[in-house]
Amino acid sequence: MVMYGGGEAMGLADLYVSRAPLYFGGVEAEPERADLLVLGAPYDATSSYRPGSRFAPRAIREAAANIEFYSLRAGIDLEDYKIADLGDVVLPVSPQDATRRLEVVVTDLIDRYPEKLMAVLGGEHSITLGVFKALAKRVKEPCLLVADAHFDLRSEYMEEQYSHASVMRRIAETFGSDRIFYIGVRAFAKEELEFARNKQIEYITSSAARLLGTREVISRVNRWIKRIGCENLYVSIDMDVYDPAYAPGVANPEPEGLEPWMLLDIVFRVVKEADVELKLFDVVETSPPYDCGGVTSVLAAKTLLEVFAAYIARRMS
Amino acid sequence: MVMYGGGEAMGLADLYVSRAPLYFGGVEAEPERADLLVLGAPYDATSSYRPGSRFAPRAIREAAANIEFYSLRAGIDLEDYKIADLGDVVLPVSPQDATRRLEVVVTDLIDRYPEKLMAVLGGEHSITLGVFKALAKRVKEPCLLVADAHFDLRSEYMEEQYSHASVMRRIAETFGSDRIFYIGVRAFAKEELEFARNKQIEYITSSAARLLGTREVISRVNRWIKRIGCENLYVSIDMDVYDPAYAPGVANPEPEGLEPWMLLDIVFRVVKEADVELKLFDVVETSPPYDCGGVTSVLAAKTLLEVFAAYIARRMS
Amino acid sequence: MVMYGGGEAMGLADLYVSRAPLYFGGVEAEPERADLLVLGAPYDATSSYRPGSRFAPRAIREAAANIEFYSLRAGIDLEDYKIADLGDVVLPVSPQDATRRLEVVVTDLIDRYPEKLMAVLGGEHSITLGVFKALAKRVKEPCLLVADAHFDLRSEYMEEQYSHASVMRRIAETFGSDRIFYIGVRAFAKEELEFARNKQIEYITSSAARLLGTREVISRVNRWIKRIGCENLYVSIDMDVYDPAYAPGVANPEPEGLEPWMLLDIVFRVVKEADVELKLFDVVETSPPYDCGGVTSVLAAKTLLEVFAAYIARRMS
Amino acid sequence: MVMYGGGEAMGLADLYVSRAPLYFGGVEAEPERADLLVLGAPYDATSSYRPGSRFAPRAIREAAANIEFYSLRAGIDLEDYKIADLGDVVLPVSPQDATRRLEVVVTDLIDRYPEKLMAVLGGEHSITLGVFKALAKRVKEPCLLVADAHFDLRSEYMEEQYSHASVMRRIAETFGSDRIFYIGVRAFAKEELEFARNKQIEYITSSAARLLGTREVISRVNRWIKRIGCENLYVSIDMDVYDPAYAPGVANPEPEGLEPWMLLDIVFRVVKEADVELKLFDVVETSPPYDCGGVTSVLAAKTLLEVFAAYIARRMS
Amino acid sequence: MVMYGGGEAMGLADLYVSRAPLYFGGVEAEPERADLLVLGAPYDATSSYRPGSRFAPRAIREAAANIEFYSLRAGIDLEDYKIADLGDVVLPVSPQDATRRLEVVVTDLIDRYPEKLMAVLGGEHSITLGVFKALAKRVKEPCLLVADAHFDLRSEYMEEQYSHASVMRRIAETFGSDRIFYIGVRAFAKEELEFARNKQIEYITSSAARLLGTREVISRVNRWIKRIGCENLYVSIDMDVYDPAYAPGVANPEPEGLEPWMLLDIVFRVVKEADVELKLFDVVETSPPYDCGGVTSVLAAKTLLEVFAAYIARRMS
Amino acid sequence: MVMYGGGEAMGLADLYVSRAPLYFGGVEAEPERADLLVLGAPYDATSSYRPGSRFAPRAIREAAANIEFYSLRAGIDLEDYKIADLGDVVLPVSPQDATRRLEVVVTDLIDRYPEKLMAVLGGEHSITLGVFKALAKRVKEPCLLVADAHFDLRSEYMEEQYSHASVMRRIAETFGSDRIFYIGVRAFAKEELEFARNKQIEYITSSAARLLGTREVISRVNRWIKRIGCENLYVSIDMDVYDPAYAPGVANPEPEGLEPWMLLDIVFRVVKEADVELKLFDVVETSPPYDCGGVTSVLAAKTLLEVFAAYIARRMS
Ligand SMILES: [Mn+2]
Ligand SMILES: [Mn+2]
Ligand SMILES: [Mn+2]
Ligand SMILES: [Mn+2]
Ligand SMILES: [Mn+2]
Ligand SMILES: [Mn+2]
Ligand SMILES: [Mn+2]
Ligand SMILES: [Mn+2]
Ligand SMILES: [Mn+2]
Ligand SMILES: [Mn+2]
């Protein structure tokens, strides 16, 4: 805990008063000296069904302050690493403007801290476009592993091209549809399915993932990485990839999702062992107003921590 | 979406104002031209523990308006089929009167639309009695596949013979106890278990279902259908058959229930492939006031859609 | 209630099945033959604190379906009048586009039904700009009576000029600051207060209203109407004008608001007796996700009904 | 607190374990030795809008366990008096049967404890019919003071004659419409208003009560008591008589209700000082599932306690 | 808003990323240069009924971030003054230890910032003991104005002497019972009333306050200040002094409380105009888990701001 | 149901009024004649994150009143056995005092009812220390099987040695670290892991349990029992051992927990078949204020019933 004060002579207030600012992990770390970075993107203007993901960065920070930082998968205690919480990007209402803002801000942050893994906390899924564009400006051959119940491949949604429901369409159009690989997808409009099929986008539905098993899913991801020559990995986790039992607080709950232990096994091992290093990732679509018992925020925080732990484990191995 | 207006000269209001009535699927289809029918039965007067299933038809319609209509199991997009929402039956307080009302109304609807599959949205489980009676008046050799955590076989409950807790007892007494097959049952009074055993009613508990696996459960259903000579199938899905993690918003949550993917696999394949055609089905006992995060209503809508998709798939094959 | 069916031969389903579409007042009336019109504007993209007013039109319709339509103030039963619910305007995310859309749609509706009073159900307060602009295109010397805890006079808010917090600034700039009169205002940034004072905008704070009493407030409104030569009245009611005890479900709850009986007395008598006729009005900023016990939606419905009743009473006198 | 045990030799468990049964006031008193009686009537089968008053007796008992029993109005501490909680009447679903059951049970209790004031905790308002009938069988010239937002005078409601919305119609028909006096009424169908006017039923609306003031309201009640020759008073308090700000957790919240201090002043002084003694009273229509923050249950408990205190104060004076 | 970064060369992240730590008022001010101080005391271990006031400091800070800082009573915009949020005192479970901890910490803070008004945000009411003790160590003739529904004068509660229900008893015993003046009290055990009467503690019940009016209440406070020779004022506001309609989110809601406008008028004018200067104050007993719609936290923040504004106004006059 | 009355002559009230005290199982059984005992320990003073487990005993009793008592695993209907609900231990705030109180009370109860299995309903996990100490005073070679997401092995937590987070450390220090065996553990501070490893405490993480399967977990428990020579078993079930999907209403939800069917299979078979008899058990950490839909309380009640059923089944075999 960050204690208050710090003048020469210590008083009792210095000892016992905690400033308790709401940083991820509860500690104020200098970005320059941190191992890992967290950035909030509290944006939900295009949410069509259940808004509220704008509150997710705060709720996830609060959840993170109350869970353990030890990763059983990695055998690593993240308390031993410095996580700098950069704060929240201030975002305008217009989806296009918000996308542009995110792009320039994230580009700037990549330039400042090129060697540090950054997690972006959504906000709705539309934020991935700006963040991915920033990455694509700075690295070669980026690719995008998406965990989502949905394709988000509509040409537009509710008259909006920059909506959460179109974010992958924009990315596919700009960077090539082979750049995207889906895990857990299970709900879509026919238009999206046709686009995915026409463009030969790879995806593993949640029921396919259950049938194939963790190992086979991972090896398909690896084959895709090799096939497209991906050199820099971006992972985007839409919390609705989990079954609503585990993540009720999302904008668009969709039955028959993945169990957390399975998705986390897959993501952990891809990040730790795949032939390409993770450069950026996001965890999006948590909607605190619908998060009964707060379990979705806790799961989002846990998801973020397991990715961090996998990344550290890779570096150490 | 149904847009407002429709006079000769189109104005801007015709373009941009949506009448948005709360029909299942959001579209106002003529029953005569529809492929599938939905009827609400908002009745919960005998609910002893947690009332509120009277609000379920509305909540499920609202949930249906926000999920995709593509069925992965069927490879069919239900957006391509017309679903007519007939509205809600107006029901009196008395359970006996409500049962009679449902019987005559459903009989009338069967007569009007004999070739269309109708889904009845409860409401509590007591509604199944009236609906099944209507079917039994119009078809030969009906039988009833029940997905439920409970037997609902009490001779009476809280001094009431037409209660949700006695509905299968009434059906067994009237139509024969061999007409009923249970999946997922796991909680009952000794009186009910003894009745079930004495009458040799078939049932597969949730833990038995997990052990047997989907395939064996289906084949037992098929053997039962043959054994009793069932010619017309009715499926009744009490949402408490699912584990409370997946369906917290029910009148009587009971631990150790089924995972949705398993129950939906079973029901889908029975409807699509069994030796008997589905004539009517209901989805009952969703209780919106207890449905944190609204996930139970979404699962109820999904359940209904998968049954519809299985029915269409059977017709097409 | 709208019953289903209507073919020549009546069946039991015709008698007992209610289509129950969610129209205000529960009845599907033809706009052409209606006395009063209701239009929903489910927009909340600029809500900075607690979103959710997009759900208000539906929640208020539902509340209206469960309260009585008799007005004690008017001695009139609104059940005797036809209210046509036109549905909801489909609105894009961008605040500027949404404003334009509302302007053209409402203009079109004014042209179609020039003699009917229309109530617009927000949505956030930003919707008032488009609606007022439509009115200003069609009538002479419009003016705006605003019941609100806030001035909404910021030059911009969160980088957005079309925000709910700037809506009156835009109206004041376009139509003249003398066109606006506030009741119940009590929270503002210094920038807004200075603008109001510089531009000599009239306002009565909630504590001033309590001191002055209903009668004096009304007479000040009348003097303002005469002074500026207002010929067509628009009333805009931000639900946060009420104390949060009465209206907890708003985007920006602000203590020390008005009691409903007082505000309704004022608005009723202005609408019924002022020297200018009401042409349009809106009820905005109800936020159902924060509306514990649903009392805010009920109060919004009641507010709308009292304005309708005052309007009818004026016509009859 | 009722401590566990009570054998000869006291152990530590006798000292420190509380049996804590949920009796009103937390104490298990013998009815025979009690000064006051409480009876629960957990019935809500006819609730058309927001069910849940079946849970009210329990919720109000729990609230009562956590508030003080000292009455400032009476200058009396109810802790000094014995309150026996008789428990809950077991009620069937059918409204007519439930009414009959209540009638016979309450008659029996009046016969057993003729000298004790009994409070009946609803449940919905329909319970008043059975209770009043019981009283009318045992005392001469009973009359009924009703605090309610509604008349409950429909000839039937939703096809049901014994509904909460018809309870006063049944009483008026059976015992004479002059037997009823309303305080706080403000919402009704035209049919009810016409019945009230035709039958010259007396009522004071909530806005009239505010204008007249406590004293005048009380004197009108007294004049009515004299005029009709009432010899035994029954008071029925529908919690929706209060403004929804104070009592959000009711089945039918209706704006512009009374402040608790005003209604309690009126009821307290009528019970303490009117020319007729209170024989029975009820507090109905609390709906815990809609009672945000539990304030309605607390207010119901307080209402009950103030009536008890007024009754004791009358006896002592 | 505190923006991130601050190195020499400004990047886009410096412009658009907000660090957004949860300080009261949203700004990180140095205590040394601040005009006003805020300290959190998140303690609720003795809460017997509805715990959760430990979460109040955070909830009130969040509410404060979303309301305006202009005080109509003072004509002052608190945005023009620096408020330093010192953070939260880290408190042990034991009530006695927590009291001691608060005493030494607050003593230390008074010594550091002797000229600044500090607001302490509870936590439950027991925190007032430690804070008042600290003040009494540093100033002469302190006295305590308490706004509360309760006396909190039990000799002990649930076997605990340092409970919220005994806090004023401890203060009365230590500093003299004439040091305390109550406003809004209305619920107590007979033991407490007798203590208050025996010790001639002054109090004005909520119903007395309504009868006397603001002006008379203030003049009684002033007479008490003079009579006891108070030289340094401490104000303690238990949020349950307000009616539960306005403050549902409290540990012990008690009907018939004060309206906010009245209590704030009284407190404002006492702080601004009484013959003694305010040295410290607290706002306690907000319980966020029971705060439907968050209105209690907003009212607590507003209460704090009005006291600050009164203090500034006094200094300026 | 316990009916009211019981005098010689039965009246209708005797027939139809239920005293309905909130005993576990709904029946008031004499402890002396009971087969099984339930004791509540409503204590949550050291809960650091989400308090409320003080309400768990009541909530679990209420849940138990609404589920069936038949155990499918045991083939036994617990309705055939007498369960005496002893009530709740009255506990002071101080954790050390509460521990001592529980120790003496439970010791006393063991002495009174040495042959009966007692279930203790927490409250937070810290209660296990006092209960285990009581058992250790009366039986030889006790040991402790803990189902928990956490180790609870901190040397102290928030300055408190008797906290829920240190309970197993205190037990390990006092009785030997080999006395404890964990199932389902998955979140801990490094300090705890090191202590566990240094002391060679046995544990099976939730992911290990999934891999090993029920049978292997049970055989490891049996080997541990033999190795340490345990003669009397205590089982402590922290509800957070379940995945938050199944048990959202806990103080510290931790993702990737066990499915109820698996944990119940393990616990059932250990209790029924292990080489040592169960003497006492507890079910702790249910937090009703965070228990959306009430499913956690239902699962806690079910857990308790399955342990009871296993115990009876063992006795019968
Ligand atoms: Mn997505
Ligand atoms: Mn998605
Ligand atoms: Mn059922
Ligand atoms: Mn069931
Ligand atoms: Mn506004
Ligand atoms: Mn406003
Ligand atoms: Mn009524
Ligand atoms: Mn009523
Ligand atoms: Mn207090
Ligand atoms: Mn208090």
Ligand SMILES: [Mn+2]
């Ligand atoms: Mn534990």
Ligand SMILES: [Mn+2]
């Ligand atoms: Mn734990």
